[in-house]
Amino acid sequence: MSRTTSPPRRARTAALAAFALVAAAAGAATGISGTASAAAPGCNVDYKIQSSWSGGFGADVTVTNTGDAISSWKLEWSFAGNQQITQGWSATITQSGTAVSATNAAWNGSLATGGTANFGFNGNVTGTNAIPTTFKLNGVTCNVPGGGGGGTNPPTGNRVDNPYVGAGVYVNPDWSAKAAAEPGGSRISNQPTGVWMDRIAAITGTTGARGLRAHLDTALVQAAGNPLVVQLVIYNLPGRDCAALASNGELGPTEIGRYRTEYIDPIAAILADTKYASLRIVTTVEIDSLPNLVTNVSPRVTATPQCDVMKANGNYITGVGYALNKLGAIPNVYNYVDAGHHGWIGWDDNFNASAQIFRQAATASGSVNNVAGFIVNTANYGATKENNFTINDSVAGKSVRESAWVDWNRYVDEQSFAQAFRQELISVGFNSDIGMLIDTSRNGWGGSARPAGPGATTTVDTYVDGGRYDRRIHLGNWCNQSGAGLGERPRSAPAAGIDAYVWMKPPGESDGSSSLIPNDQGKGFDRMCDPTYTGNPRNNNHMSGALGGAPISGAWFSAQFRQLMANAYPAL
Ligand code: BGC
DSSP states (O other): OOOOOOOSSOOOOOOOOOOEEOOSOOOSOOSOOOOOOSSSOOEEEEEEEEEEETTEEEEEEEEEEOSSOBSOOEEEEEOSSOOEEEEEESEEEEEETTEEEEEEOTTSOOBOTTOEEEEEEEEEOOSOOOOOSOEEETTEEOSOTTOTTTOOOOOOTTOOSOTTTTOEEOOOHHHHHHHHTSTTGGGTTTSOOOEEEOSTHHHHEETTEEOHHHHHHHHHHHHTTSOEEEEEEEOOOTTOSTTOSTTOOSSOTTTHHHIIIIIIHHHHHHHTOGGGTTSEEEEEEOTTOTTHHHHSSTTSTTOOHHHHHHHHHOHHHHHHHHHHHHHHTSTTEEEEEEOOOHHHHOSHHHHHHHHHHHHHHHHHTTOGGGOOEEEESTTOOOOSOOOSOOTTOEETTEEGGGSTTTTTOSOSSHHHHHHHHHHHHHHTTOOTTOEEEEEOTTOOOOSTTSOSSOOOSSSHHHHHHHHOSOOOSSTTOOSSBTTOOOOSOOEEEEETTEEEEEOOSOTTBOSSOSSOOOOSSOOOOOGGGSTTOOOOGGGTTOOOOBOSSOOSTTSBOHHHHHHHHHTOSSOO
């Protein structure tokens, strides 16, 4: 997995809207005509009133092509009231009476299957500002359940608001046995951990790890008729882990077809089995993928060629959209999209841009209703709460934000980040009842090196460095961190907006090998897992802080497990 930070003051990825408005009056639609293929047309439209003021409003429209690829588009709708568009961007918009048509700008006409285009406008209105009920893309009616390539708007069914409340959580016996076999491991071997579907073979089972049906059958036994959450990790995107090598996967950048038919479809078929309808299935979707499209693409200095490829081919968004659509259609599945961590998305340049990318993926899935929430800090090491300083403190005339450690981030810990990012996600259109999960599996930072109180107020750096629990060399370090400990034990509803603390990354499983180890899972060797490595732009050229002697990602790493227990906070 990659744990990439993107420090501030980097060039923002320019995505400036080409603003075009063709003023009202002219009746005829503009000349660009659609090329919707007759084969399998389909579309979803998400029309959102983003702001309103006396006599006016701003709207944001996202179009998802669920049919065959198109090279240009025209979206048409009618207003029910007296809305009058005054200004638009990222599309050419004409209005005649109540009829509106928006055609693509020069740069957003091509839409692959699952591709999205976004545009917006301001308008005047008095009276009711109703959302239009019917949209047509290149003449085809959108938002038809079952239409096109599968973008439907499933009802949320009988899901509860927070699946963790009043429920047990599945203990994976395969992980539990490894934990119990370590000295002192039985102190935590009964804790629930995530079950990673990290390759196609994991669905039927691999050596030492039972398959998905076997997990669910075991879960039914553990449930014994009571509510039980099963935590799955959906993790097999094409071109996986584009900013690192340690968790590259089996599917190449273009293998979106295999992702659909050999991975998501079989998982969805099993989860949809009515035998499992009583389980509350939490799926955490594609760890570390989407924010890479914001932070690790050109022209940023943190860009990697692989992330540029994934941005250009759209397969991260298409894949996550497909997963959310298929899994979200199952009434007892709760999709939580992976939302990185504060040391990645917490900078101003990344915060809203990441929320927008998540929104695009949800839109590609057909509906934001497919998203129950988001998970942060998966397999990462950021402390849940730093109690010895806050982002608002100033020391010796300098803000904590100016310290070398915080480096202009807006957040100092995972919980404040998760709560703020939740609000951001709601503001871009996610449902107001979304909940956050925080992976606390390895963010405890206890042991004798844990600061007992705030650092000295000599400088802002002595203050922050002396007080912080997180003792990584740099916030961008992510692989098998030396000194880390188990964090808070899993529990439900620990704080406002937080559905649960979870252990999604199973403690004791490696983040990546310390040197090259040949394997048949597509996993590479990332030098961020090598203790002698002096870093790259994504950790601002610091030492990696990794433990030596590590096996490939996902494999049992006994020394790491023992360290995590020794440095647990709260202590075991
Ligand atoms: C690995 C997966 C593994 C997961 C949980 C990831 O870094 O790539 O193979 O299942 O960690 O340990």
